[in-house]
Amino acid sequence: GVDGSYTITGLPPLSYIVRVPDDSLPGWLVGEFYDSKDTGQEANIITVAPSQNIMGINFTLDDGGIITGQVFDDETKQPVSGIGLHAGTIAGGYQAGLGFTNFEGKYQLRYKANDYFVQAYAPSGYIPVWYQNAFDRNDATRIEVVLGQLTTGINLYLTRPGSISGQVFEIDGVTPIAGANVFAFPVNHQISGSGANTQSDGSYKIEGLVTGSYVADVAVTGHVSASYKPEVVVTAPDETPDINFSLATYPYTVIIVGQNVVGEQGGGVHATLAHRGRP
Numbered sequence: 001g002v003d004g005s006y007t008i009t010g011l012p013p014l015s016y017i018v019r020v021p022d023d024s025l026p027g028w029l030v031g032e033f034y035d036s037k038d039t040g041q042e043a044n045i046i047t048v049a050p051s052q053n054i055m056g057i058n059f060t061l062d063d064g065g066i067i068t069g070q071v072f073d074d075e076t077k078q079p080v081s082g083i084g085l086h087a088g089t090i091a092g093g094y095q096a097g098l099g100f101t102n103f104e105g106k107y108q109l110r111y112k113a114n115d116y117f118v119q120a121y122a123p124s125g126y127i128p129v130w131y132q133n134a135f136d137r138n139d140a141t142r143i144e145v146v147l148g149q150l151t152t153g154i155n156l157y158l159t160r161p162g163s164i165s166g167q168v169f170e171i172d173g174v175t176p177i178a179g180a181n182v183f184a185f186p187v188n189h190q191i192s193g194s195g196a197n198t199q200s201d202g203s204y205k206i207e208g209l210v211t212g213s214y215v216a217d218v219a220v221t222g223h224v225s226a227s228y229k230p231e232v233v234v235t236a237p238d239e240t241p242d243i244n245f246s247l248a249t250y251p252y253t254v255i256i257v258g259q260n261v262v263g264e265q266g267g268g269v270h271a272t273l274a275h276r277g278r279p
Contacts, residue, residue, distance in 0.1 A: 013050045017043040020059050021098065022110040028148050030064035030110045038112065039089070064112040065145040069154035070105040071120050075237070079105025080126070080158060087116040088137060113147040118154060126158035127210055127236070133157060135192070135210050160237035165205040166244040168198045168218055173246045176202025180220035180247075187213040187231060211236045216243055223247040 008018075017040055022031035033043035034057055046054060071083045083101040087109060099107040109118065117140040121128040130140035131154055145151055168180040182204045183195040193214065196204045206216075216228040226245050234240050 011048050013048055013052075015045050015047045017045060018057055019043070020061065023099070023108075025061070025110065028063040028065065028110070029061045030112055032059060032061060034059065036060065062112060063147060064110055065147055065149045065151060067109040067111065067116075067118060067143060067145060067151045067154050069107060069152065069156065071101045071107065071156045071158060072105060073126075074157040074159045079103075080122070081105060083107075083120050083122045083126075083158065085109060085118060085120050085156075087111060087118045087143075090115050090117075090142065111145045113145055115142045115144050117141075118143055118156070120156040120158060122158060125160055127161050127208070129156055129158055131156055159210065161208045162211065162234040162236035163205055163207045163209060163239045164214065164216060164232055164234060164243050165203070165239055165241050167202040168204065168220070168245045168247065169202055171246050171248045176200070177220055177223070177247060178202065180204070180218050180223075180245075182206060182216065182218045182245075184209060184214040184216050184232065184234075187215065205239075209234045209236065218245045218247065220247065223249055 018034040019040070020031040022029065025031060032038060033040055034046070035044045036059075037043045046057065048054060067087070071080050071085070072078060073080050079101070081101050081103045083105070085099045085101070085107050099109045101107045117137055118131045119128055119137070119140075120126075127135065129135060130137055131143065132141045134140040143151060143154055164184050166182075168177045168182065169175055170177060176198070178198055178200045180198040180202070181195060182198065183193065184206045185193045192208075192210070194206050194208050196206045198204045198220075211234060213231045213233050216232045217225065218228075219225040224247060226247055228243055228245065232240055232243055
């Protein structure tokens, strides 16, 4: 209201954090979480009991600076609307300020004077990216926000993800294996990998991959695990097809008896983990 008062009604009896967004604040005022917290991780939790009215959840806002820019499709160089943006501090945590791009791909973020990392995240078929063109926060370029100043030209370019696809067969190269787990592990650990399960025809598709080199592994019960050679190169947004596997079945069977593992003929079996340090 004109006196700064507010009332939030219709809340189920749950626990909440409360935030003042800054998309409609005047001047240089910056939004915050209750109670005078900059990040959601630090925010005070407010528990609402049935039929309870909680009063006195007040905010005293501070001035800061503003970050502006645009978000583009990296391939077409056209602006992208409806993309969400937020910023993280050097120490960690996400700020109260959130922004979304308009029809021209433009956005605005308000923060207190400090250094920040800005990220554009998009559930609409793009890979989240940090400024400038970094897929990992540790590689992002920091942005200084100065009290009472505009920091302009912070543009971000979104890439559509690539994929790896293929089929998994028995050793005969013909009989498909369903339910196999196929993983793509990045050679560059600054980017993220992913995985998928095979369908009834042995097919799979691993999506959401950025451009880079990956080690493709497959594992399924009763078969010897395998890695695709050589490394698989993904060029987003293209699909890398025909990454196929033919798996041999285990030539032995083990039986777990209590805490002991024994072979078919009663001999002891010793297992070690020796595959790239991954289970």
